[in-house]
Amino acid sequence: MDRKSISDVIENYLKSILGNDEQIEIRRSEIANHFDVVPSQINYVIKTRFTLQNGYLVQSKRGGGGYIRIERVKLLDDVDVLDMLIDAIGSSISENDAFDVIKTLYREKVISRREGDLMLVALSKHTLDMNDHNAENKLRARLLVAFLNRLRYES
Known part of the structure; x- marks a missing residue:
C-alpha cells in the first residue's frame, strides 16, 4: 500500500482548493486545525512545495x-516571473531544485519534452561530475x- 506523508496530503489538499483558479488565500491556522497539525507544518509544506521553481508565487500577511x-x-505571460525565477536561482542551485524548474517549464508548455530532457542531462550530477559540490551547483x-x-528573449 502506498502511504502518503502528511505533507503530501496537505499539498494535495491545497492544490485541490486551487483547482483551476489562478490563486487562493488561506489562513494557516485553519488549515492546521483541519489536519490537526501545528501551523509550522503548513509553513513547511508551502515553503517546500509551492515554490517559484514549481510554478507558484507565495505571499503572506501576518497578524489578525x-x-x-x-x-x-504562467512563466512566459510575465517576463517579470522569469526574472524572479532567475533571482531565486541566484549563483548556486542543487540538482533537485534545477530539475523542479525544468519540470515547471515543461508543465507550463514553455519548453518541449525533448528540450526538457536535454536540459536535465546538461544539468545532471553525472554530466557536471565535479569533485567540488559547491562548484558544481x-x-x-x-x-x-x-x-x-x-527562453525569455525568444518569446
Whole structure:
C-alpha cells in the first residue's frame, strides 16, 4: 500500500482548493486545525512545495487578518516571473531544485519534452561530475540562468 506523508496530503489538499483558479488565500491556522497539525507544518509544506521553481508565487500577511496567498504563475505571460525565477536561482542551485524548474517549464508548455530532457542531462550530477559540490551547483546555476535568458528573449 502506498502511504502518503502528511505533507503530501496537505499539498494535495491545497492544490485541490486551487483547482483551476489562478490563486487562493488561506489562513494557516485553519488549515492546521483541519489536519490537526501545528501551523509550522503548513509553513513547511508551502515553503517546500509551492515554490517559484514549481510554478507558484507565495505571499503572506501576518497578524489578525493575516493570510497566505498562493498564486499559480504562467512563466512566459510575465517576463517579470522569469526574472524572479532567475533571482531565486541566484549563483548556486542543487540538482533537485534545477530539475523542479525544468519540470515547471515543461508543465507550463514553455519548453518541449525533448528540450526538457536535454536540459536535465546538461544539468545532471553525472554530466557536471565535479569533485567540488559547491562548484558544481554554481556551474549548474549559470547554465540554468543562461537557458532561462535564452527562453525569455525568444518569446
